[in-house]
Amino acid sequence: MGGESHQMYESPPAPLAIETRGLTRLFDGKPAVAGIDLRVPAGAFYGFLGPNGAGKSTTMKMLTGLLRPSSGASRVLGVDLARDGLSVKGRIGVVPDGLALFERLSGGEMLRIQGQLYGLDRKVAAGRAEELLAAMELSAEGGKLVQDYSHGMKKKLALACALIHGPELLFLDEPFEGIDAVAVSGIRRMLQDLVVRRSLTIFLTSHVLEVVERLVTHVGIIHHGQLIAQGSLAEVRATGSLEETFIRLVSEERPVGPGLSWLGSRADAE
Amino acid sequence: MTGELRALAELRGRLLWRRFTARGGIAEGVATVVLLLIAVPVGLGFAVAIGMGAYQAVKSAGGLRSDVGASAIFFGIWQTWTAVSLTLNDRDGLDLRRFLLFPVRPGRVYAMGLATGIVGDPVALVWGAMLAGVFVGAAVARPGAWLAILAVVLLAFAMATVVLVALVQEVLSAVLSTRRSREWAMIASVGVSMAILALLAWSGERPVRAAADALPYLRILQWAAWPAAFSAGAARALFAGRSAESLPWVVGLCGTTLAAGWLSFRIALALAQGSGATGEGGAAAPSRVGSGWRGGAWGALLEKEARYLFRQPLARVDLLLAPVIMVFVALQLEPRIPVEAGEVVRALPLFGAALYAHLLLQAFWLNGFGWERGGARAFFLSPVDLGAVLRAKAAVLYGFSLFLFLLSAAVMLLLGKGTPPRWAFAAAVVLHAGTAPWLYAAGNMVSILRPKAASFAIQRSSALSTLSGLIGMGIVSAVTMLFALPALLATRVDSPTVLLAGWSVLGLAGALGLRFAIPRQARLLAERRDEFLPVVCGDEAA
Numbered sequence: 001m002g003g004e005s006h007q008m009y010e011s012p013p014a015p016l017a018i019e020t021r022g023l024t025r026l027f028d029g030k031p032a033v034a035g036i037d038l039r040v041p042a043g044a045f046y047g048f049l050g051p052n053g054a055g056k057s058t059t060m061k062m063l064t065g066l067l068r069p070s071s072g073a074s075r076v077l078g079v080d081l082a083r084d085g086l087s088v089k090g091r092i093g094v095v096p097d098g099l100a101l102f103e104r105l106s107g108g109e110m111l112r113i114q115g116q117l118y119g120l121d122r123k124v125a126a127g128r129a130e131e132l133l134a135a136m137e138l139s140a141e142g143g144k145l146v147q148d149y150s151h152g153m154k155k156k157l158a159l160a161c162a163l164i165h166g167p168e169l170l171f172l173d174e175p176f177e178g179i180d181a182v183a184v185s186g187i188r189r190m191l192q193d194l195v196v197r198r199s200l201t202i203f204l205t206s207h208v209l210e211v212v213e214r215l216v217t218h219v220g221i222i223h224h225g226q227l228i229a230q231g232s233l234a235e236v237r238a239t240g241s242l243e244e245t246f247i248r249l250v251s252e253e254r255p256v257g258p259g260l261s262w263l264g265s266r267a268d269a270e
Numbered sequence: 271m272t273g274e275l276r277a278l279a280e281l282r283g284r285l286l287w288r289r290f291t292a293r294g295g296i297a298e299g300v301a302t303v304v305l306l307l308i309a310v311p312v313g314l315g316f317a318v319a320i321g322m323g324a325y326q327a328v329k330s331a332g333g334l335r336s337d338v339g340a341s342a343i344f345f346g347i348w349q350t351w352t353a354v355s356l357t358l359n360d361r362d363g364l365d366l367r368r369f370l371l372f373p374v375r376p377g378r379v380y381a382m383g384l385a386t387g388i389v390g391d392p393v394a395l396v397w398g399a400m401l402a403g404v405f406v407g408a409a410v411a412r413p414g415a416w417l418a419i420l421a422v423v424l425l426a427f428a429m430a431t432v433v434l435v436a437l438v439q440e441v442l443s444a445v446l447s448t449r450r451s452r453e454w455a456m457i458a459s460v461g462v463s464m465a466i467l468a469l470l471a472w473s474g475e476r477p478v479r480a481a482a483d484a485l486p487y488l489r490i491l492q493w494a495a496w497p498a499a500f501s502a503g504a505a506r507a508l509f510a511g512r513s514a515e516s517l518p519w520v521v522g523l524c525g526t527t528l529a530a531g532w533l534s535f536r537i538a539l540a541l542a543q544g545s546g547a548t549g550e551g552g553a554a555a556p557s558r559v560g561s562g563w564r565g566g567a568w569g570a571l572l573e574k575e576a577r578y579l580f581r582q583p584l585a586r587v588d589l590l591l592a593p594v595i596m597v598f599v600a601l602q603l604e605p606r607i608p609v610e611a612g613e614v615v616r617a618l619p620l621f622g623a624a625l626y627a628h629l630l631l632q633a634f635w636l637n638g639f640g641w642e643r644g645g646a647r648a649f650f651l652s653p654v655d656l657g658a659v660l661r662a663k664a665a666v667l668y669g670f671s672l673f674l675f676l677l678s679a680a681v682m683l684l685l686g687k688g689t690p691p692r693w694a695f696a697a698a699v700v701l702h703a704g705t706a707p708w709l710y711a712a713g714n715m716v717s718i719l720r721p722k723a724a725s726f727a728i729q730r731s732s733a734l735s736t737l738s739g740l741i742g743m744g745i746v747s748a749v750t751m752l753f754a755l756p757a758l759l760a761t762r763v764d765s766p767t768v769l770l771a772g773w774s775v776l777g778l779a780g781a782l783g784l785r786f787a788i789p790r791q792a793r794l795l796a797e798r799r800d801e802f803l804p805v806v807c808g809d810e811a812a
Contacts, residue, residue, distance in 0.1 A: 064651060065650055065651065066647060066650055066651065066799065066803060067799070067800055068797075068799070068800055086653050086655070087653070089651060089652060089653040090652075090653035094651045096647055096651070098644050098647070098807055099644045099647075100644050100645060100646075100647035100648040100651055101644050101645055101648070102574060102578070102642065102645035102648065103643055103644070103645065104577070104578050104581045104582075104641070104726070105574065105577060105578075108559035108560065109559070109560060109573075109577065111559065112559050112560065112562050112570075113562070113570045113573060113574050114648065114652070116562060116566060116567055116569065116570030117567050117570050117571070117648070117652040117653075117654050118567075118652055118653060119566065119567060119653065121566075122561060122562035122563070122564065122566075122569070122570075123561065125562065126559045126560065126561055126562060129559040130559055133559070142559060145581075161648075
């Protein structure tokens with residue numbers, strides 16, 4: 001299916017926000033990502049899906065400069081990452097796996113300093129920080145150290161940090177993990193607005209397929225480090241739902257054996 | 271041993287084994303062996319000396335010699351043991367919070383953590399050797415059944431000391447569990463230190479005598495050191511041959527140990543059960559974005575580093591430690607240097623203060639990224655030159671170190687005999703500035719090649735790996751020797767000009783070296799990010 005999707009993109013030469021060729025990362029000689037060719041159109045809301053350990057976060061780390069590829073090339077916003085990574089960094093926003101927050105700064109300080117690190121004037125950064133804190137419903141907690149935030153609050157702050165410099169491309173690694181339903185709904189609306197009205201490109205990984213299906217315009221599915229499907233949402237899911245397609249593509253036939261028979265028999269254990 | 275205790279013991283053993291078999295573990299193992307090679311002979315040396323002391327105390331069988339001997343042995347060992355444990359040991363072996371989910375009694379887990387605290391600490395070998403020295407010395411002096419009681423006293427003393435250290439740590443954790451309480455405690459500590467300094471300064475030229483006059487009123491404080499006080503009481507009776515008289519002391523020692531252990535456990539349990547997902551909690555604070563520092567990204571880097579450093583418990587402790595140590599130097603060491611030793615030699619305490627300001631902060635220049643955690647990713651994600659990050663770290667650390675040095679110098683000036691000549695101050699400032707680039711250039715390499723995810727604690731062992739600590743000792747020794755060369759020459763010719771010129775040249779060379787090194791170190795950091803980030807961010811045990 002991956003091969004088919006490549007052909008699909010060859011006919012209409014749309015500008016690409018992300019393009020990789022044979023992107024590979026080996027850990028102890030074993031491939032975590034095995035030569036993938038990603039093509040993310042500019043302005044797309046791209047959902048990058050895969051089971052645990054498939055290579056999603058490793059791919060995202062390579063695309064954002066947190067991890068060196070073992071081989072292959074990648075262009076982000078038209079710039080070769082290996083040649084001019086620094087100029088790309090100023091144009092992208094990232095919420096990585098494990099977040100990138102200085103926990104001994106207050107939420108407000110973290111946001112403003114992040115803005116300044118991305119080249120914003122300190123007053124502009126302070127103004128945007130206030131606005132983002134309000135948008136994330138964190139204004140009341142802005143003076144609190146990040147270490148005192150709950151996991152969901154940290155996620156929201158990390159998203160605010162990724163947005164403060166007005167990036168053209170946003171990388172989000174599991175943005176909905178550990179966030180309550182109300183916050184998920186708010187963030188989802190904000191992300192949709194960013195894509196539709198501000199022409200932002202979003203590259204998102206998530207396990208929550210139901211949410212992804214409602215958000216994304218394009219999908220890539222990675223399994224065992226290989227890109228097994230890529231294209232628009234309609235092309236990839238074909239006739240079924242995204243969840244059905246995903247399960248069909250990544251599930252492996254596993255016979256249900258007689259194991260675990262002891263489960264539910266507490267008396268035997270005692 | 272029950273099944274769950276066996277599992278806990280195996281867990282502890284495997285964690286220890288993994289430390290040495292993980293990436294870089296062999297180097298850590300070698301460093302630990304080197305430390306043990308230093309610690310064991312030192313411990314044996316002290317053990318022999320203490321054994322001889324115990325021998326003489328038993329032989330005198332009562333009287334002043336026996337009483338003083340018993341007190342000196344137990345208070346001496348207790349004081350060093352407690353001080354070293356509180357400074358070095360962060361008791362990260364068995365965290366009660368992790369075990370609350372398991373069907374294991376928390377009390378058992380805690381008791382095991384305390385018991386293994388004795389054998390799990392390499393420095394404990396020194397204390398063990400000393401206590402063995404006491405036993406052997408006493409046994410040689412007067413063999414007999416009374417030695418069984420002495421053995422119980424020694425074992426109980428060891429356990430009591432471990433329990434007291436744990437109690438102090440738990441109380442500190444409980445009292446300083448919120449940022450506000452930590453800040454108040456810090457202010458109170460500064461206030462007490464300043465009050466002591468003021469009292470000493472007020473007492474004029476006889477501060478030591480004034481302190482000695484106050485001693486009888488301070489005797490009650492010995493009960494704060496109850497492991498030593500009870501053990502010394504028991505030992506005094508035993509050394510004098512009055513075994514029966516020692517029993518109330520032994521019962522008291524065991525009783526207080528059990529009570530302190532129980533109290534310590536209850537506090538630890540309350541802390542473990544009280545901590546939620548939001549960390550230390552705290553009331554919601556209004557948004558304080560602030561206007562920030564001038565200077566764009568560079569100003570932001572400086573601001574971040576400064577805020578981080580001043581929010582470090584370790585840095586705040588250093589802020590207290592530097593002047594307090596200088597009080598002792600000014601009152602005890604400085605007056606003992608004879609006038610005829612020459613101007614250069616008389617200025618040595620001031621030069622020592624300049625170097626000590628760097629030494630106090632060595633955890634920060636040897637593990638510069640150790641406290642960043644996930645924030646370290648921000649350096650690699652943002653469009654900031656990593657060289658600027660290294661420069662900002664060095665600039666802020668140097669500013670703090672300079673402040674510590676000036677604070678120390680002010681204390682020496684306030685309490686010391688006579689004012690050192692102006693050139694000595696100038697030379698000390700040059701020494702402080704000149705050694706910094708050498709230390710920071712070498713420290714950057716250790717920070718990049720041997721990072722460790724450090725905890726925000728006052729214990730230094732949590733800030734550096736054993737190997738980094740050893741390398742740090744090497745770096746400090748080498749730089750000190752380098753800067754000692756002009757000092758030796760200046761002492762020989764008694765010429766301050768030689769000293770100033772020599773240190774200025776070395777300092778300039780160091781500054782040029784650091785300027786040359788930082789871009790290369792930044793490239794090394796970028797190249798090593800795959801190994802560096804998982805360790806610093808805490809994704810992988812260091």
